[in-house]
Amino acid sequence: MKKLLISAAIVAGASFGMQGQANAACGEFQMSDMNWPSATLMANVDKIILEEGYGCKIELIPGATTATFATMNEKGEPHVAAELWTNAVSVELEKAMDEGRLHSAVRGPITELGEGWWVTPGTLKRHPEFKTVLDILERPDLFPDKEDPSKGAFIGCPAGWGCQLSNQQLFKAFEMEKKGWVLVDPGSQAGLDASMAKAAQRDENWLGYYWSPTAPVGKYEMALMDFGVPFAGAENWDGCIAVGPEKCADPKPSAWTESVVQTIVTPEIKAMSDVMNYFGNRIYPGPIMNGMLVYMEENQATGPDAALEFLEKHEDIWTKWVSGDVASKVKKSL
Amino acid sequence: MLEFLTEFPDMSRRDLRDFKLAIDGAFRDFSRANGEAIEGFFDPLLWFLIWLEKLLVATPWPFILIIVAGLAYLGSRSWKLAIGSMLSFALIGYFGMWEDTMSTIALISVATLLCVAIGMPLGIWMAKSDRVQSVITPILDVMQTIPIFVYLLPVLMLLGIGKVPGLIAVCVYAMPPMVRLTNLGIRLVDKDVLEAANAFGANDKQKLFGVQIPLALPNIFAGINQTIMMALAMVVIASMIGVRGLGIPVLQAIQNQYLALGFMNGLAIVGLAIIFDRVSQKYGKRLQEHRGGHDHG
Numbered sequence: 342m343k344k345l346l347i348s349a350a351i352v353a354g355a356s357f358g359m360q361g362q363a364n365a366a367c368g369e370f371q372m373s374d375m376n377w378p379s380a381t382l383m384a385n386v387d388k389i390i391l392e393e394g395y396g397c398k399i400e401l402i403p404g405a406t407t408a409t410f411a412t413m414n415e416k417g418e419p420h421v422a423a424e425l426w427t428n429a430v431s432v433e434l435e436k437a438m439d440e441g442r443l444h445s446a447v448r449g450p451i452t453e454l455g456e457g458w459w460v461t462p463g464t465l466k467r468h469p470e471f472k473t474v475l476d477i478l479e480r481p482d483l484f485p486d487k488e489d490p491s492k493g494a495f496i497g498c499p500a501g502w503g504c505q506l507s508n509q510q511l512f513k514a515f516e517m518e519k520k521g522w523v524l525v526d527p528g529s530q531a532g533l534d535a536s537m538a539k540a541a542q543r544d545e546n547w548l549g550y551y552w553s554p555t556a557p558v559g560k561y562e563m564a565l566m567d568f569g570v571p572f573a574g575a576e577n578w579d580g581c582i583a584v585g586p587e588k589c590a591d592p593k594p595s596a597w598t599e600s601v602v603q604t605i606v607t608p609e610i611k612a613m614s615d616v617m618n619y620f621g622n623r624i625y626p627g628p629i630m631n632g633m634l635v636y637m638e639e640n641q642a643t644g645p646d647a648a649l650e651f652l653e654k655h656e657d658i659w660t661k662w663v664s665g666d667v668a669s670k671v672k673k674s675l
Numbered sequence: 676m677l678e679f680l681t682e683f684p685d686m687s688r689r690d691l692r693d694f695k696l697a698i699d700g701a702f703r704d705f706s707r708a709n710g711e712a713i714e715g716f717f718d719p720l721l722w723f724l725i726w727l728e729k730l731l732v733a734t735p736w737p738f739i740l741i742i743v744a745g746l747a748y749l750g751s752r753s754w755k756l757a758i759g760s761m762l763s764f765a766l767i768g769y770f771g772m773w774e775d776t777m778s779t780i781a782l783i784s785v786a787t788l789l790c791v792a793i794g795m796p797l798g799i800w801m802a803k804s805d806r807v808q809s810v811i812t813p814i815l816d817v818m819q820t821i822p823i824f825v826y827l828l829p830v831l832m833l834l835g836i837g838k839v840p841g842l843i844a845v846c847v848y849a850m851p852p853m854v855r856l857t858n859l860g861i862r863l864v865d866k867d868v869l870e871a872a873n874a875f876g877a878n879d880k881q882k883l884f885g886v887q888i889p890l891a892l893p894n895i896f897a898g899i900n901q902t903i904m905m906a907l908a909m910v911v912i913a914s915m916i917g918v919r920g921l922g923i924p925v926l927q928a929i930q931n932q933y934l935a936l937g938f939m940n941g942l943a944i945v946g947l948a949i950i951f952d953r954v955s956q957k958y959g960k961r962l963q964e965h966r967g968g969h970d971h972g
Contacts, residue, residue, distance in 0.1 A: 487721070487835055487837050488721070488725055488837060488838065489725075499926070500914070500923045500924075500926040500927045500930070501926050501927035501928070501929065501930025501931055502930060505927075525836070525837075525917060526917060526919070526923060527836055527916075527917050528836070528914050528915040528916055528917045528918070528922075528923065528926060529915035529916070529926070531824055531827075531828075531831075531915065531916070532831070532836045532915055532916045532917050535828065535831035535832060535835075535836060535916070536831070536835060536836045536917070538832065539706075539710075539831060539832050539833075539835050540835075542703050542706060542707060542832065543706065543707055543710055543711075639692070639696065640692060641692075
């Protein structure tokens with residue numbers, strides 16, 4: 342009899358929870374666990390917060406950008422992509438959004454992300470007068486090229502990458518050759534990383550192309566430089582800078598095109614207002630994310646490990662994304 | 676107990692992490708303290724390489740074609756080979772790969788010189804002493820099999836990207852055959868010949884330069900030939916750490932599936948390889964015939 346009462350109470354409690362709490366809105370769904378560190382960290386943090394705080398049941402599905410986008414677009418699964426770099430799929434995404442198949446839950450889930458030209462922290466400390474790329478371009482003598490020390494070295498993007506063309510065009514647009522610079526091709530990501538790491542470790546000046554969020558940017562506290570000119574329009578970027586010097590001869594100086602990163606969800610998720618609220622608030626400050634990537638690299642941490650580390654170490658950040666009630670539930674589960 | 680048998684008793688993750696961080700940290704400190712001095716040590720090599728590359732690029736192309744044909748003829752004494760070499764260079768130039776090819780030739784020439792200059796004395800030393808051989812052989816094995824970026828990372832941290840690390844990468848991989856074949860060649864010299872040399876009262880130096888090295892020349896040339904071949908095989912890897920040359924377009928082609936670009940530059944590397952190979956082989960053979968004829972005559 343006692344047993345029956347208890348189980349009845351459990352059933353009642355459970356069904357009450359189902360109806361009264363977030364569970365009513367949140368069922369089982371799939372999230373994409375993308376194959377680079379920041380995306381897997383975000384997916385795992387979402388999983389913990391949504392499961393513990395909102396009572397969802399989440400399955401993580403591994404995948405890369407294009408494949409994940411394609412299945413979301415065609416089949417509506419997985420239901421959430423936490424960090425989708427949408428420049429690569431912008432046309433299809435726009436169509437899917439117009440037709441209501443996909444929705445953006447937040448634009449820019451990580452701040453200060455994207456591509457651009459970076460310098461080592463020592464460069465800025467020694468030369469506080471460097472406010473923009475334009476200031477730096479006047480001083481090639483501070484960034485001597487190893488093979489021709491009379492020139493300044495600008496480390497571009499590895500041979501064959503899409504960004505190689507953009508960097509070649511910007512090099513031309515800013516008339517860097519005339520100003521005494523050479524464009525150094527690092528040959529591979531290993532070459533680019535090593536060149537940056539060497540300069541940062543030895544506290545030398547370094548100007549080159551990189552992108553964030555990445556562990557090296559966090560590890561060496563690289564500084565993203567403002568170009569000192571505004572973004573000169575999509576026509577100049579997509580029609581000239583991105584296609585390279587062979588197809589367009591007169592690129593105009595421009596800031597780097599904005600890398601659009603969004604959390605993309607299917608209509609099922611859009612219907613859950615509290616989950617959507619969470620996604621809308623969930624914005625990682627860039628330096629914190631880069632710090633987490635350094636942690637992951639140094640400890641060879643997997644996504645779930647890193648998510649726990651983040652929730653433990655950075656309570657001040659994630660508790661602002663959710664209500665006090667949800668925050669205490671998540672905290673209790675850690 | 677069973678768990679002990681199924682789970683390897685490995686180092687705890689924390690210790691392993693600390694171990695790795697300690698090594699990386701020690702290397703970072705070493706690089707900060709000595710990096711500039713080490714860079715300075717390699718500077719003459721860099722200047723030489725830059726000088727040679729500039730010279731090759733600045734030399735008018737007809738001269739280069741004539742020099743190529745002339746060298747090929749001098750090496751092989753074969754008109755066919757000389758004309759073939761000239762034609763392949765002309766084709767390379769026609770397809771717009773002239774400058775990259777000159778950069779690559781500069782790198783390969785300096786790398787080969789360096790490998791011979793270091794490898795030959797090492798090989799001779801190895802041939803003189805079994806103990807030295809037993810130490811150097813495993814080192815050569817490591818040099819030939821260790822994944823390239825494993826040793827390149829510390830080199831890049833010390834020297835940055837560019838020509839010198841590229842040269843080091845090429846030499847680490849291309850030098851072992853030079854050492855091995857020099858060693859082999861000298862060890863294979865007939866004992867009777869050496870005894871005869873002894874009987875004539877030759878000292879060690881005379882024996883080495885008058886008897887052993889000349890008789891080992893065919894093997895030594897096979898070593899140089901192998902070194903050149905392996906150096907050319909490393910051109911693409913060298914480009915991955917910022918060395919200009921035929922490797923850069925190959926990388927570009929691989930990233931973007933540009934079939935034509937890949938084949939053109941790949942075949943240019945093959946063309947260089949075949950020219951170097953045939954000429955050096957013919958030269959080695961000629962040397963041997965000449966030597967043989969002389970000895971018996």
